[in-house]
Amino acid sequence: xxxxxxxxxxxxxxxxxxxxxxxxxxxxxxxxxxxxxxxxxxxxxxxxxxxxxxxxxxxxxxxxxxxxxxxxxxxxxxxxxxxxxxxxxxxxxxxxxxxxxxxxxxxxxxxxxxxxxxxxxxxxxxxxxxxxxxxxxxxxxxxxxxxxxxxxxxxxxxxxxxxxxxxxxxxxxxxxxxxxxxxxxxxxxxxxxxxxxxxxxxxxxxxxxxxxxxxxxxxxxxxxxxxxxxxxxxxxxxxxxxxxxxxxxxxxxxxxxxxxxxxxxxxxxxxxxxxxxxxxxxxxxxxxxxxxxxxxxxxxxxxxxxx
Amino acid sequence: xxxxxxxxxxxxxxxxxxxxxxxxxxxxxxxxxxxxxxxxxxxxxxxxxxxxxxxxxxxxxxxxxxxxxxxxxxxxxxxxxxxxxxxxxxxxxxxxxxxxxxxxxxxxxxxxxxxxxxxxxxxxxxxxxxxxxxxxxxxxxxxxxxxxxxxxxxxxxxxxxxxxxxxxxxxxxxxxxxxxxxxxxxxxxxxxxxxxxxxxxxxxxxxxxxxxxxxxxxxxxxxxxxxxxxxxxxxxxxxxxxxxxxxxxxxxxxxxxxxxxxxxxxxxxxxxxxxxxxxxxxxxxxxxxxxxxxxxxxxxxxxxxxx
Numbered sequence: 001x002x003x004x005x006x007x008x009x010x011x012x013x014x015x016x017x018x019x020x021x022x023x024x025x026x027x028x029x030x031x032x033x034x035x036x037x038x039x040x041x042x043x044x045x046x047x048x049x050x051x052x053x054x055x056x057x058x059x060x061x062x063x064x065x066x067x068x069x070x071x072x073x074x075x076x077x078x079x080x081x082x083x084x085x086x087x088x089x090x091x092x093x094x095x096x097x098x099x100x101x102x103x104x105x106x107x108x109x110x111x112x113x114x115x116x117x118x119x120x121x122x123x124x125x126x127x128x129x130x131x132x133x134x135x136x137x138x139x140x141x142x143x144x145x146x147x148x149x150x151x152x153x154x155x156x157x158x159x160x161x162x163x164x165x166x167x168x169x170x171x172x173x174x175x176x177x178x179x180x181x182x183x184x185x186x187x188x189x190x191x192x193x194x195x196x197x198x199x200x201x202x203x204x205x206x207x208x209x210x211x212x213x214x215x216x217x218x219x220x221x222x223x224x225x226x227x228x229x230x231x232x233x234x235x236x237x238x239x240x241x242x243x244x245x246x247x248x249x250x251x252x253x254x255x256x257x258x259x260x261x262x263x264x265x266x267x268x269x270x271x272x273x274x275x276x277x278x279x280x281x282x283x284x285x286x287x288x289x290x291x292x293x294x295x296x297x298x299x300x301x302x303x304x305x306x307x
Numbered sequence: 308x309x310x311x312x313x314x315x316x317x318x319x320x321x322x323x324x325x326x327x328x329x330x331x332x333x334x335x336x337x338x339x340x341x342x343x344x345x346x347x348x349x350x351x352x353x354x355x356x357x358x359x360x361x362x363x364x365x366x367x368x369x370x371x372x373x374x375x376x377x378x379x380x381x382x383x384x385x386x387x388x389x390x391x392x393x394x395x396x397x398x399x400x401x402x403x404x405x406x407x408x409x410x411x412x413x414x415x416x417x418x419x420x421x422x423x424x425x426x427x428x429x430x431x432x433x434x435x436x437x438x439x440x441x442x443x444x445x446x447x448x449x450x451x452x453x454x455x456x457x458x459x460x461x462x463x464x465x466x467x468x469x470x471x472x473x474x475x476x477x478x479x480x481x482x483x484x485x486x487x488x489x490x491x492x493x494x495x496x497x498x499x500x501x502x503x504x505x506x507x508x509x510x511x512x513x514x515x516x517x518x519x520x521x522x523x524x525x526x527x528x529x530x531x532x533x534x535x536x537x538x539x540x541x542x543x544x545x546x547x548x549x550x551x552x553x554x555x556x557x558x559x560x561x562x563x564x565x566x567x568x569x570x571x572x573x574x575x576x577x578x579x580x581x582x583x584x585x586x587x588x589x590x591x592x593x594x595x596x597x598x599x600x601x602x603x604x605x606x607x608x609x610x611x612x613x614x
Contacts, residue, residue: 307574
């Protein structure tokens with residue numbers, strides 16, 4: 001069992017009320033892979049430029065992530081994002097985005113990456129997501145994320161991509177926008193009519209909600225008094241969620257269980273990884289996270305939601 | 308044991324994407340009292356005008372609520388609110404507010420109302436809240452709600468009123484505004500430094516969070532595919548929450564328990580009553596609600612938050 005994560009590998013320059021960083025390691029595939037690496041074997045797929053150094057590879061490699069499917073484009077520049085947050089850190093303000101090597105990216109997966117049982121198509125152009133999906137035909141659980149840009153500019157491709165996955169993980173506002181339906185429960189049902197049997201609505205600090213054919217589940221965000229940088233929280237959630245499901249299947253002898261009870265535990269793992277992600281800039285907190293800290297926060301989360 | 312609820316008794320004219328009503332029974336004290344009436348004895352306190360008819364009294368009386376502390380102002384007009392909601396029903400748009408008899412209201416509580424063990428000061432001018440609080444000196448659990456208007460115009464009075472209660476129930480945005488602190492956990496702690504030992508942050512469709520000296524708890528909103536009118540949801544939450552606590556103390560021989568486990572169950576009762584409130588216009592749904600429906604939705608809520 002292993003998880004392939006395809007998405008952006010990036011340099012992020014971020015300013016929040018609590019500090020700033022220039023060109024730190026980031027990107028959806030990076031945040032997701034690091035989070036998932038606590039639970040299962042991970043292959044990370046995406047392009048980088050000549051400016052991507054060994055010290056950046058080492059952050060992924062140090063967590064045991066398979067970096068052989070990272071494609072290095074000679075002479076190219078790594079995807080770059082500059083943004084900032086005001087005191088309301090639910091809203092990211094983008095100041096600059098440079099696709100760089102992502103502009104001409106044509107995914108070519110390694111054998112190991114293409115044979116993974118679980119696949120996450122992080123938020124990239126939906127035709128690219130479909131190309132990766134086609135190369136991972138063995139995946140028994142495929143999930144995707146997307147964003148308002150693709151809903152508004154490449155809607156047909158996005159709908160086709162959604163029809164080819166089992167699970168959608170998106171922000172609740174984007175689920176409503178995609179469905180053209182302000183009621184979240186109805187919007188999630190209409191996404192399910194496109195194909196997926198699992199819809200996860202990410203709700204920022206409010207937590208996340210899970211919709212399946214048989215039920216509904218919701219978890220609050222883990223309450224934190226110190227949030228330094230929310231960048232990557234949603235991808236860390238996806239990494240904890242999918243990494244837990246894949247790792248659990250590994251322990252079960254390859255039997256991938258997607259019943260409601262298991263999906264709920266996966267939601268809790270996603271919530272915990274997202275909560276650590278935001279405690280420091282970029283990948284800094286999750287890079288130094290210990291498995292014992294994951295377990296202790298899972299226990300805390302359980303105790304603060306029981307009644 | 309009984310609960311006194313002081314606040315507005317109103318006529319509301321409301322339009323939502325799902326219909327409209329002219330001059331229906333509403334107001335914070337009405338919504339709260341109806342919700343609480345499922346769990347304990349309720350006294351409702353507030354002024355009405357000559358236009359307030361027996362049929363409106365009958366809605367409250369029909370749920371066993373003590374209406375003897377409703378003050379009828381001869382020749383006066385009942386408080387009136389006109390508003391509408393777009394498809395995003397988290398946001399109320401106010402089109403008209405007429406204080407009418409509320410403009411000169413001087414609370415004079417009946418003996419029964421002033422001797423209540425539990426008191427809810429619904430969202431009214433904070434000096435009025437303090438007058439009611441002073442008349443209910445026997446209350447062992449006093450709670451209040453407020454709004455941005457009072458934070459911005461009568462902040463000192465509001466802070467004084469908060470210092471005289473045990474529990475604050477407010478929208479999360481207003482807790483942040485009052486505390487001048489965007490982090491909700493920190494904002495709740497700073498409200499507790501004003502006096503209250505219980506802070507409930509109402510979060511609309513996202514649910515509600517509970518802060519106490521010893522812990523944190525959060526519940527998602529009950530997911531509904533059909534929301535017709537959100538007016539009064541927060542007051543129904545407060546009624547379920549405080550009504551449960553007071554009713555439970557009644558069953559315990561007058562022993563008012565405010566430990567975290569009991570407060571969590573109170574949060575669940577508030578969530579259920581709020582969810583029924585929004586299923587139809589004004590008081591229509593809660594007026595015809597059955598206790599068995601409360602119990603069945605409590606069980607559903609529990610099952611959709613366990614992991």
